[in-house]
Amino acid sequence: MRLNEWMNQKFLQSISTRLEEESDNSFKVQQSIKLSVVTQYFPPDYAATGQLIEELVKQLGQQGVDVEVFTSQPGYAFNSAAAPSVEKLERLRVQRSRTAQLWPGRIRGKAVNGVLYTLRALLYMLRAWRRNNVMLVTTAPPFLPLLGYLGYLLFRLPYVCIIYDLYPDIAIALGVISKSHWLVRMWRKINQQVWLNAKGIIVLSPAMKQRVLAHCPQISDKISVIHSWANPDLIVPIAKQENWFAWKHNLVQKFTVLYSGNMGRCHDIETMLEAAKELQDEAIQFVCIGGGAKREELIKEVNRLGLRNFTFLPYQDKQILPYSLTACDLSFVSVDETTEGLVVPSKLYSALATGRPIAVICSPYSYLRQLIAEANCGGTFDNGDGHGLAQFIRLLSRDPQLGERMGKAGRQYLRSHFTPKLISQQYFDVLQQAIASDEVISVSQVQTK
Numbered sequence: 001m002r003l004n005e006w007m008n009q010k011f012l013q014s015i016s017t018r019l020e021e022e023s024d025n026s027f028k029v030q031q032s033i034k035l036s037v038v039t040q041y042f043p044p045d046y047a048a049t050g051q052l053i054e055e056l057v058k059q060l061g062q063q064g065v066d067v068e069v070f071t072s073q074p075g076y077a078f079n080s081a082a083a084p085s086v087e088k089l090e091r092l093r094v095q096r097s098r099t100a101q102l103w104p105g106r107i108r109g110k111a112v113n114g115v116l117y118t119l120r121a122l123l124y125m126l127r128a129w130r131r132n133n134v135m136l137v138t139t140a141p142p143f144l145p146l147l148g149y150l151g152y153l154l155f156r157l158p159y160v161c162i163i164y165d166l167y168p169d170i171a172i173a174l175g176v177i178s179k180s181h182w183l184v185r186m187w188r189k190i191n192q193q194v195w196l197n198a199k200g201i202i203v204l205s206p207a208m209k210q211r212v213l214a215h216c217p218q219i220s221d222k223i224s225v226i227h228s229w230a231n232p233d234l235i236v237p238i239a240k241q242e243n244w245f246a247w248k249h250n251l252v253q254k255f256t257v258l259y260s261g262n263m264g265r266c267h268d269i270e271t272m273l274e275a276a277k278e279l280q281d282e283a284i285q286f287v288c289i290g291g292g293a294k295r296e297e298l299i300k301e302v303n304r305l306g307l308r309n310f311t312f313l314p315y316q317d318k319q320i321l322p323y324s325l326t327a328c329d330l331s332f333v334s335v336d337e338t339t340e341g342l343v344v345p346s347k348l349y350s351a352l353a354t355g356r357p358i359a360v361i362c363s364p365y366s367y368l369r370q371l372i373a374e375a376n377c378g379g380t381f382d383n384g385d386g387h388g389l390a391q392f393i394r395l396l397s398r399d400p401q402l403g404e405r406m407g408k409a410g411r412q413y414l415r416s417h418f419t420p421k422l423i424s425q426q427y428f429d430v431l432q433q434a435i436a437s438d439e440v441i442s443v444s445q446v447q448t449k
Helices: 002-027 048-062 107-131 145-155 169-173 182-197 206-215 244-248 270-278 295-305 318-324 347-353 367-375 386-398 400-417 420-448
Strands: 034-038 066-071 086-089 092-096 134-138 159-163 200-203 223-225 255-260 284-289 310-313 330-334 358-361 378-381
Touching (some): 066 107, 107 145, 145 159, 200 420, 206 223, 244 318, 255 386, 270 295, 270 386, 330 347, 347 367, 358 386, 367 378, 386 400
Antiparallel strands (some): 086 092
């Protein structure tokens, strides 16, 4: 009897050991990652989200991740209206939708284009889900994360969401829709389901994290704050006297304030205009590079006021950015007070790389104030404080050494916190956790059966 008991015990121990070994193998997070990235914007598109995704997937490729990007044809591109439908580069494959670009400069046109792209992305997902083991979806367009949820329901494909802009909250803040509208209620319910079923959620600032948790506190254990970034090896400080872009646009002899990027409804352009009005008789030039809903409004107002201290230029190709971004003495970043915590200005990080001081317009509660103070790289001002901004510009124009110290401090802060290598490692960790948690669920389901 004792012999039988001993044999039974050994047999059970053997079975238990085998189950533990199989479980350990399933939990290994070092398995290869086959990532599918779904985002409407990708180079040669000039949209900042696309440029960031490009750098991210290249960094992930260097870490051994096989990446497939499904994107759209260029919507912001300046020199080309189309790009190859399929591109391959080592571990990266890019597939572009044939969706037409209808009225890209209008809100309704962008919404229609977003819907058309999302439908294309759904078809792509139905064909490509077997090739990948995790999906990364962005809020470009805003309702795209729903695809991740559908992919999980249909194929049990784990997904991670990047929230660049928080909708429908932005639409409410801008007065596009009432917070009591049925569409808002439905959108928020969909957001909750998307977030609850995601394996990871990435937001770009602490303030955005608090906004998301206010809507869905159950996801606190899966939400990560991962900042945007800039490449300090690509964007390096260049003196204006040695910068061909500055000479070409007559920016060398004047103190230059640069706004580069999207001038959208979430950005405070009015405070910059007020400062420019105060400084119109001084040797100070404001340069606006890019596009956006507020660009034409600003041009009309500048012409109406007869201001001569503004220069407007279109979006620049990626290879020109190291020169256009450094053709200034001060970089300007702004967020409208009504959209605080809903959007994050990615232009901040490239501005840090230039080695120039930064002026930030934001609400008194913005995380940007702490960041600028920690980096000691510039000044922050309340929305509407055009006089304070003008005084800061005067101070820097009269004290070049102060601006140089701030610029160097900002670039060092970037190198310590927001390089592509540092940030991509944080994304890599989230993706590994997404796969690992999915394996845990799969093993537990097998053991239950």
